[in-house]
Amino acid sequence: xxxxxDDTKVTEEAMAAEEEEKPISTIVFVIAMQSEALPxxxxxQLTEDPDSVFPKGFPWVRYxxxxxxxxxxxxxxxxxxxxxxxxxxxxxxxxxxxxxIQALKPDLIVNAxxxxxxxxxxxxxxDVFLASEVAFHDRRIPIPVFDxxxxxxxxxxxxxxxxxxxxxxxxxxxxxxxLDMSPQDEASIIANDATVKDMEGAAVAYxxxxxxxxxxxxxxxxxxxxGDKPTTEEFLENLAxxxxxxxxxxxxxxxxxxxxxxxxx
Ligand code: ADE
Numbered sequence: 219x220x221x222x223x224d225d226t227k228v229t230e231e232a233m234a235a236e237e238e239e240k241p242i243s244t245i246v247f248v249i250a251m252q253s254e255a256l257p258x259x260x261x262x263q264l265t266e267d268p269d270s271v272f273p274k275g276f277p278w279v280r281y282x283x284x285x286x287x288x289x290x291x292x293x294x295x296x297x298x299x300x301x302x303x304x305x306x307x308x309x310x311x312x313x314x315x316x317x318x319i320q321a322l323k324p325d326l327i328v329n330a331x332x333x334x335x336x337x338x339x340x341x342x343x344x345d346v347f348l349a350s351e352v353a354f355h356d357r358r359i360p361i362p363v364f365d366x367x368x369x370x371x372x373x374x375x376x377x378x379x380x381x382x383x384x385x386x387x388x389x390x391x392x393x394x395x396x397l398d399m400s401p402q403d404e405a406s407i408i409a410n411d412a413t414v415k416d417m418e419g420a421a422v423a424y425x426x427x428x429x430x431x432x433x434x435x436x437x438x439x440x441x442x443x444x445g446d447k448p449t450t451e452e453f454l455e456n457l458a459x460x461x462x463x464x465x466x467x468x469x470x471x472x473x474x475x476x477x478x479x480x481x482x483x
């Protein structure tokens with residue numbers, strides 16, 4: 219007789235398969251920067267929650283509304299209470315993803331934002347990528363198995379129809395807590411075979427995976443990490459224009475998702 223663990227696994231798999239056949243109803247967008255979130259908030263006429271679903275005193279902001287048949291939630295981790303800047307990076311991203319899943323029970327998580335791209339891997343400024351895989355590049359633990367845990371490579375939820383219909387680029391995404399790139403990070407990013415680099419993706423994936431919620435990663439390139447310009451300068455120079463491109467892509471993605479179930483993406 220099969221051990222009880224196997225029965226549980228079979229039931230979970232059957233439930234997941236059933237979920238994949240239901241129309242998608244609730245989407246949570248995790249967006250780290252206000253300047254990336256606000257164009258979408260305005261486009262979908264989303265409103266800020268007066269009674270936050272998040273604990274009192276937390277800076278996290280939920281904008282929500284209904285578009286076509288979809289409950290759209292944009293979650294912005296808000297401004298850091300001490301420093302007053304956008305709460306970018308992996309710590310806030312994981313926390314806010316977990317809390318959003320608990321509060322809103324989404325069918326799908328979409329982590330949208332800007333990223334650095336590698337021109338050697340075919341990235342150009344303004345490109346929008348749908349990540350095929352995510353991994354960390356700044357969690358080096360050179361002990362067997364811990365090394366793999368640190369990298370935390372994960373396949374993302376596969377959306378072949380979405381990729382084909384919207385003609386997005388695809389590539390691997392590497393995540394770390396720095397905007398710049400140290401020589402050690404560079405070696406890890408190369409080992410991760412990444413085309414794009416951000417500060418949240420793999421952390422959102424971690425929380426989504428623990429909760430068995432499918433997640434996709436839409437990243438628009440503001441700067442070329444292996445280009446000639448300093449990253450910060452290029453990032454700030456392109457942020458507004460690239461955010462507009464990201465906004466358009468997210469709009470197209472939402473229109474594509476509307477009326478479909480997960481297995482059709
Ligand atoms: N977001 C935009 N550009 C980035 C870069 N170069 N590294 C990490 N995150 C980014």
